[in-house]
Amino acid sequence: MNFARKGLRVSGRLGIIAVLPFLLFTPGLMQAQTTPESSTDAQKRERIERQLQELQSMKKDLQRQLGDFDARMKALEVELGAPQSKDTIAPQPVAQQPVATTNQVTDLTAPQVATSPPPPEPMPSAGAKAEGWAKFWGPYEPGKGFVLARGPLGELGFGVLTYLRYLNKLGIDPSYTDAFGRTHPVQQRQDFQLNREQIMFRGWLFDERFDYQFWVWTQNSSMGEQTQINVGGNATYSFYEWLNFRGGIFSVPTTRSTSQSFPNWIKIDHRTMADEFFRGSYSTGIMLEGKIAPPRLQYKVALVNNLSTLGVSGAQLDNKLDTVATALWWLPTTGEFGPTLGFGDYEEHQELATLFGVHYTHSTESAQSQPQENGFENTQFFLSDGTLIFSPHPFGTSGSIQELRYQMVDLEAGMKYKGWSLEGEYYFRRLDNFHVTGGAIPVDNVFDHGFQLQASKMIVPKVLQAYFAPSKVFGQYGSPWELGFGLTAFPFQRKEMRVNFQALFESQAPAGNIALPFSPGNKGWIYTLDMGVWF
Numbered sequence: 001m002n003f004a005r006k007g008l009r010v011s012g013r014l015g016i017i018a019v020l021p022f023l024l025f026t027p028g029l030m031q032a033q034t035t036p037e038s039s040t041d042a043q044k045r046e047r048i049e050r051q052l053q054e055l056q057s058m059k060k061d062l063q064r065q066l067g068d069f070d071a072r073m074k075a076l077e078v079e080l081g082a083p084q085s086k087d088t089i090a091p092q093p094v095a096q097q098p099v100a101t102t103n104q105v106t107d108l109t110a111p112q113v114a115t116s117p118p119p120p121e122p123m124p125s126a127g128a129k130a131e132g133w134a135k136f137w138g139p140y141e142p143g144k145g146f147v148l149a150r151g152p153l154g155e156l157g158f159g160v161l162t163y164l165r166y167l168n169k170l171g172i173d174p175s176y177t178d179a180f181g182r183t184h185p186v187q188q189r190q191d192f193q194l195n196r197e198q199i200m201f202r203g204w205l206f207d208e209r210f211d212y213q214f215w216v217w218t219q220n221s222s223m224g225e226q227t228q229i230n231v232g233g234n235a236t237y238s239f240y241e242w243l244n245f246r247g248g249i250f251s252v253p254t255t256r257s258t259s260q261s262f263p264n265w266i267k268i269d270h271r272t273m274a275d276e277f278f279r280g281s282y283s284t285g286i287m288l289e290g291k292i293a294p295p296r297l298q299y300k301v302a303l304v305n306n307l308s309t310l311g312v313s314g315a316q317l318d319n320k321l322d323t324v325a326t327a328l329w330w331l332p333t334t335g336e337f338g339p340t341l342g343f344g345d346y347e348e349h350q351e352l353a354t355l356f357g358v359h360y361t362h363s364t365e366s367a368q369s370q371p372q373e374n375g376f377e378n379t380q381f382f383l384s385d386g387t388l389i390f391s392p393h394p395f396g397t398s399g400s401i402q403e404l405r406y407q408m409v410d411l412e413a414g415m416k417y418k419g420w421s422l423e424g425e426y427y428f429r430r431l432d433n434f435h436v437t438g439g440a441i442p443v444d445n446v447f448d449h450g451f452q453l454q455a456s457k458m459i460v461p462k463v464l465q466a467y468f469a470p471s472k473v474f475g476q477y478g479s480p481w482e483l484g485f486g487l488t489a490f491p492f493q494r495k496e497m498r499v500n501f502q503a504l505f506e507s508q509a510p511a512g513n514i515a516l517p518f519s520p521g522n523k524g525w526i527y528t529l530d531m532g533v534w535f
Contacts, residue, residue, distance in 0.1 A: 154203060266486070509522045
């Protein structure tokens with residue numbers, strides 16, 4: 001095949017060399033025939049014009065054939081996987097030569113030489129197509145997904161997050177009694193749910209410092225509710241390593257689980273009971289973030305509409321715009337704590353990685369600006385017995401709360417080493433400045449505190465992880481607690497695909513929703529089996 005290619009190249013070059021003097025002679029011939037002539041030379045002029053047209057036609061045909069040879073050689077080289085020849089002769093554009101006559105008028109009585117149509121271009125081979133597409137389409141990159149397009153003006157990546165959940169809540173009590181003597185029914189579920197389907201597009205535009213991410217997100221367990229489908233996104237511009245500006249919809253950094261650490265969690269898409277009780281959720285606004293004295297200190301400061309925006313229209317929001325969430329982390333030993341400051345040590349740190357952090361959040365919240373449904377990712381304010389504080393007559397009196405102030409401090413610490421991880425958070429929450437209608441309530445404020453602890457070990461590196469996750473809330477109207485045990489398998493030895501089994505014991509959970517394993521008032525054993533993929 002190499003010999004054949006060389007033969008094609010040699011024969012093509014010999015053809016050019018043979019014709020070149022003839023073609024070079026053509027301009028001289030044209031010049032020679034533009035001198036004035038007598039009428040007796042008309043027949044000679046017609047003969048020369050015919051020869052000139054024939055030569056021009058031959059020249060075009062030769063250039064077409066050379067282009068055909070080059071295209072065929074390139075296609076064969078691509079199929080063989082060989083590098084393309086550097087000495088292939090690219091066809092040159094054909095210059096339209098004028099017909100030389102004494103009066104610049106073409107003699108229409110002269111016979112016209114018909115030119116053959118150009119040969120069809122060869123169809124590109126499968127190898128050639130793959131080589132062309134590979135420059136722009138399809139490579140998979142962790143953190144970006146499949147890169148659909150990449151060029152000097154931007155990049156577009158495609159990702160998916162989804163999981164199938166088997167949920168068994170047959171072991172919980174069918175009802176619970178709150179701190180004010182009211183009895184509420186509890187649903188004992190057993191079902192399969194394709195619990196989350198999230199399609200994500202992410203990349204950069206015009207400047208690599210300008211990142212974006214957009215998503216369409218739904219959960220079948222919330223089907224039929226107002227918040228079943230969420231379409232959102234945000235964009236970030238990086239001015240410096242210590243100053244990045246983000247705008248759009250994002251999780252408010254009230255705790256580590258809402259500080260863009262998802263999906264690098266030990267559990268699949270749910271938190272401990274205490275974290276669920278205290279945290280904020282997704283909202284719309286702006287955020288500054290970065291690394292101070294890099295890489296040891298990191299921070300986030302967010303100003304958003306409220307603590308939970310999913311299912312809340314602009315007409316429901318108040319005009320105070322005072323929801324502020326801040327976070328500061330110190331990473332004293334290694335200057336990092338795994339991807340997105342996530343949970344667990346799948347990465348098997350060979351040096352001790354440590355983290356210390358503090359969060360402070362302040363917000364004025366009203367009953368009108370709260371989600372009307374406790375759908376997926378929504379967070380609502382509960383008393384520690386599971387009573388929704390914005391519900392009618394939450395304290396068993398005639399008074400109902402229309403507005404309150406939320407303040408929370410979250411302290412956290414963690415360590416990771418050779419597949420082991422131990423991470424904990426302690427929360428302090430105060431609700432006050434109550435605006436009450438319809439009567440009185442027995443308190444001026446509500447103060448709750450509690451903790452979560454997550455301990456994990458990679459039993460088989462990259463393959464099998466075990467964890468233990470207790471949590472507890474110390475509240476004015478109850479002190480619920482939780483124990484969680486789980487095993488997670490990584491069948492492809494990658495974090496993007498996981499199979500998780502866990503057993504939870506809830507002692508009258510104070511929070512939750514239908515997209516989570518637990519709901520308010522749940523008491524007893526709950527089992528889940530999750531099979532998930534994210535990239």
